Amino acid sequence: MSIILALIVILPFISSMVLASLYLSNLKIEKKLYNIIAVTTPVIVTILTFIIIYNSTQHSSSYILESYLFNWIDVGEFQIDLRFIADRLSVVMISFISFIGMLIHIYATSYMSDDDGFGKFFAYFHFFLGSMLLLVLASNPIIMFIGWELVGLASYLLIGYYHQGYDNITSANKAFIVNRVGDFGFIIALATLFISLEGNGYEFIDIKNSISLIDNHTLSIIGFFLFVGAMGKSAQLPLFVWLPDAMAGPTPVSALIHAATMVTAGVYMVARFGFLYNEIPSIGEFIAFIGISSALFGAVVALYQDDIKKILAYSTMSQLGYMFVAVGLGAYSSGIFHIFTHAFFKALLFMGAGAIIISLHHEQNIFKMGNLKKYKPQLFIVMLIASLAISGIFPFAGFFSKDAILSSAFLNHNYIIWGVGVFVAFLTSLYMFKMLFIVFFGDDKSYDNIKSLDKTLIYPLYILAFGSIVVGFLGANEAYGGSNSFSSFLALDEHIQHSSHKLEYILALISMSVSLLGIFLAYRLYFLPSQEKSYNKFEQIIVDRFYIDRVYNIIFIKGLRRVAIFFNNIVDNKIVDGFIDGISQLYLQVAYNFASSQSANVRYYALYMIGGVSLISLYLLTIL
Amino acid sequence: MTPHHFLYLATILFGIGLLGLTIRKNLFVIYLSIELMLSSVNLILATFSRANNSQDGSIMALLMIAVIASEASIFLAIIVYLYKSTKTIDTETFTNLRNEESI
Incomplete structure (x- = not known):
C-alpha cells in the first residue's frame, strides 16, 4: 500500500520529466505519443487513488497510511523526512484532485491540440499535478511548503504559457509576486512554530501532540x-489581485489550477492545522470575517465583468470565501465538502466556458455571444447544471455544501456572517444566470463558422455534470435523508452543532429562495436581448474592482519605484559616488598643487634644499 | 674681539650668500654666492678652532678649501659648457625638466 501512495506523487513528476525531455529533444515526435503519455499518467494516478480510498474505508477513521521515502534533512535534532501520509483528510483531497485532474487532462488534449508547445504544456501540467499531490500528502509542514511553492511555480509557468503576449507575462509575474507575500507569512508562521516547539516534533502528528507546549499568544x-x-x-x-489576471493562461489551466485544486490549498492548510486553530477561536473568527468579505467582494465584482473567464475567476474567489467561513468557524468538514463539490461544478463551468471560447475562436466577451443554445445545446445543458449547482439549488451539489456552511454559521450565532452569506448566495445566482442568459439566449451575433467540438472535449463535461448533480448527496445530512457520511468519513476534530430538522429546512428554504430570486432577477434583467451597456460612475468603481489594483500600484509599485529612483539619483549618484569622486578630486588637486612647485627653476630648488637642511638642523638642535 | 663677532660676521656672509643664491639669475653670481656661503662656514670652523684651542677645526677648514677649489673647477667647466650650447648664462632659460602640464 505504501508503495502505491508514493507512486501517486512520483508518477506525475516522472512523466513530466519524460514529456519535457521529449519536447526538448528536437526529435520529430508524433502528437499521439504526447497524447498517450499525457492521458495515461493521470488515469493511473486516479486508479491508484481509488485503491487508496478503498483501503482507507476498510480501516478505522484514525488509520493513517504512511509511506517513508528517505531522510531529507539530518542535522542534530532537526530531522525532516520525506514521508507521505494518507489520513482521511488527504484521501478526500487527492480523490478529487486526481479524478478532476484526469478529466481536465483529457479535455486539454483536445483543447490544446492546435498548439505548438503541446509537449511543454503537458510537462507543466503533470508537474503541477505532482506538486499538488505532494502538498496534500506531505507528512510535515516543510514538505508541504515545498509542494506549496512548486504549485506556485507551476501556476506561474502555466499562466505565462502564451508567453508571446506581454500582458500574459505580466499576469504571470503578478501571480508569482503576490503569492510571495503570502508565502512570506507562511515561512514566518512555520519558523515561529518550530522555534516555540523547541524541537518537539516536526511531523504534523507530533506537532498536534505537543501543541499544548505553546502559549495562546504565540x-x-x-x-x-x-x-x-x-x-x-x-x-x-487583500491578496486576491492575481487571480483575475491568472485567467491569461489556457482555459484547462484555469479550470484545474485556479478553480478546482491549487486555490483550495489555503483552505486545506487551515483544515490541516485545525488542531492549532481549535485553540485560538478569535483568529478563526478573523478568518471567517476575511472569508465572508472576500465572498461578498468577489460576487459584487463578478456582477460587472464582461469577460466570461473573469466572471468565473471572481466567482471562484467568492466561493473560496465561503470555504474560509466554514474552516474559520471550526466546521472543517463543511469547508472540505464545499471544496469537493466546488471542484466539480467550477471545473465544469471553466471547461464549458473553454468550449465556448474555442468554438467562437477565442472570443471571451459575453456581450459578443448570444443564442448559443441553438448551436451548442449540449454545452447549454452542462452549463445550466453547473450554474444551478453553484447557485445552490436543490438537489445539485452546491446546495448541500453551501447549506452546511451557512447553517454552521447560523448555529454558531454568527448571524451577520450568515446574513451576508445568504446575500452572496443571491448575488451568485444573479451573476451566474446573467452570464447564462446573455451567452445562451438573446440575439444571434454574427459568428463566422462556429467550430465543432471533439468528443474528448465534450465527454469530460458530461462526467463532471453528472458529478455536479450527485456528489452533494455524499454529504447530505440527516434532514435530507442522508447520514452525514462525508463529515463522518473525514472524522476531523471539530464540534458539530446539531440542529433540529425544522431549523435546517427553514435555513435551506431561505437560502434557496434568495437564489431563486437571483435567477428570477437575472431573467427579468438579462433574458431579453441585451447590449453591452456603459456603466455609470458608481458601477464603474465596481468594474475597476474598487481601485484596489490601482491602490496597490500606487503604494507598492510606484512607491518602490520612487524609492529606487531616489536611491539611484540621490543616494548612489550624489552621496556615494560624490564621496568617492570627491576623494579622487582631492588627490588630483593636491597633486597639481605639488606639481607647480616643480618649476624647473634652479634658484627655487636651491632654496628648497637650504630650507630642508635648516629644518633638519633645527630638529637636531631641539632633540640634542 | 670675542668669537661672537666672528660668528655674527659669518652669519651675515652666509645670509648674503643665501640671498644672492635665490634672487639672482646670473649663473656666475649664483656661483659666487655659493662660494661666499662656503667661506662663511669656513670662518665659523676657524673661529671655533681658535676659541676651543683645538686644531680639528683648522684642519677641517683646510680640507674644505681643497674641496671648494675642486668644486670651483667643475662649476666653471659646467658654466662654460652651458654658455657654449645656449649662448646665455641666465638660469631662467634652463627649464627643460619642467612639467608643462602642471603649470
Whole structure:
C-alpha cells in the first residue's frame, strides 16, 4: 500500500520529466505519443487513488497510511523526512484532485491540440499535478511548503504559457509576486512554530501532540501568519489581485489550477492545522470575517465583468470565501465538502466556458455571444447544471455544501456572517444566470463558422455534470435523508452543532429562495436581448474592482519605484559616488598643487634644499 | 674681539650668500654666492678652532678649501659648457625638466 501512495506523487513528476525531455529533444515526435503519455499518467494516478480510498474505508477513521521515502534533512535534532501520509483528510483531497485532474487532462488534449508547445504544456501540467499531490500528502509542514511553492511555480509557468503576449507575462509575474507575500507569512508562521516547539516534533502528528507546549499568544501569531499564506494562495482579500489576471493562461489551466485544486490549498492548510486553530477561536473568527468579505467582494465584482473567464475567476474567489467561513468557524468538514463539490461544478463551468471560447475562436466577451443554445445545446445543458449547482439549488451539489456552511454559521450565532452569506448566495445566482442568459439566449451575433467540438472535449463535461448533480448527496445530512457520511468519513476534530430538522429546512428554504430570486432577477434583467451597456460612475468603481489594483500600484509599485529612483539619483549618484569622486578630486588637486612647485627653476630648488637642511638642523638642535 | 663677532660676521656672509643664491639669475653670481656661503662656514670652523684651542677645526677648514677649489673647477667647466650650447648664462632659460602640464 505504501508503495502505491508514493507512486501517486512520483508518477506525475516522472512523466513530466519524460514529456519535457521529449519536447526538448528536437526529435520529430508524433502528437499521439504526447497524447498517450499525457492521458495515461493521470488515469493511473486516479486508479491508484481509488485503491487508496478503498483501503482507507476498510480501516478505522484514525488509520493513517504512511509511506517513508528517505531522510531529507539530518542535522542534530532537526530531522525532516520525506514521508507521505494518507489520513482521511488527504484521501478526500487527492480523490478529487486526481479524478478532476484526469478529466481536465483529457479535455486539454483536445483543447490544446492546435498548439505548438503541446509537449511543454503537458510537462507543466503533470508537474503541477505532482506538486499538488505532494502538498496534500506531505507528512510535515516543510514538505508541504515545498509542494506549496512548486504549485506556485507551476501556476506561474502555466499562466505565462502564451508567453508571446506581454500582458500574459505580466499576469504571470503578478501571480508569482503576490503569492510571495503570502508565502512570506507562511515561512514566518512555520519558523515561529518550530522555534516555540523547541524541537518537539516536526511531523504534523507530533506537532498536534505537543501543541499544548505553546502559549495562546504565540499560537495566535502562528495562526495569523499561516492564514496570510492561505490568503495569498487562495486569493482572499487583500491578496486576491492575481487571480483575475491568472485567467491569461489556457482555459484547462484555469479550470484545474485556479478553480478546482491549487486555490483550495489555503483552505486545506487551515483544515490541516485545525488542531492549532481549535485553540485560538478569535483568529478563526478573523478568518471567517476575511472569508465572508472576500465572498461578498468577489460576487459584487463578478456582477460587472464582461469577460466570461473573469466572471468565473471572481466567482471562484467568492466561493473560496465561503470555504474560509466554514474552516474559520471550526466546521472543517463543511469547508472540505464545499471544496469537493466546488471542484466539480467550477471545473465544469471553466471547461464549458473553454468550449465556448474555442468554438467562437477565442472570443471571451459575453456581450459578443448570444443564442448559443441553438448551436451548442449540449454545452447549454452542462452549463445550466453547473450554474444551478453553484447557485445552490436543490438537489445539485452546491446546495448541500453551501447549506452546511451557512447553517454552521447560523448555529454558531454568527448571524451577520450568515446574513451576508445568504446575500452572496443571491448575488451568485444573479451573476451566474446573467452570464447564462446573455451567452445562451438573446440575439444571434454574427459568428463566422462556429467550430465543432471533439468528443474528448465534450465527454469530460458530461462526467463532471453528472458529478455536479450527485456528489452533494455524499454529504447530505440527516434532514435530507442522508447520514452525514462525508463529515463522518473525514472524522476531523471539530464540534458539530446539531440542529433540529425544522431549523435546517427553514435555513435551506431561505437560502434557496434568495437564489431563486437571483435567477428570477437575472431573467427579468438579462433574458431579453441585451447590449453591452456603459456603466455609470458608481458601477464603474465596481468594474475597476474598487481601485484596489490601482491602490496597490500606487503604494507598492510606484512607491518602490520612487524609492529606487531616489536611491539611484540621490543616494548612489550624489552621496556615494560624490564621496568617492570627491576623494579622487582631492588627490588630483593636491597633486597639481605639488606639481607647480616643480618649476624647473634652479634658484627655487636651491632654496628648497637650504630650507630642508635648516629644518633638519633645527630638529637636531631641539632633540640634542 | 670675542668669537661672537666672528660668528655674527659669518652669519651675515652666509645670509648674503643665501640671498644672492635665490634672487639672482646670473649663473656666475649664483656661483659666487655659493662660494661666499662656503667661506662663511669656513670662518665659523676657524673661529671655533681658535676659541676651543683645538686644531680639528683648522684642519677641517683646510680640507674644505681643497674641496671648494675642486668644486670651483667643475662649476666653471659646467658654466662654460652651458654658455657654449645656449649662448646665455641666465638660469631662467634652463627649464627643460619642467612639467608643462602642471603649470
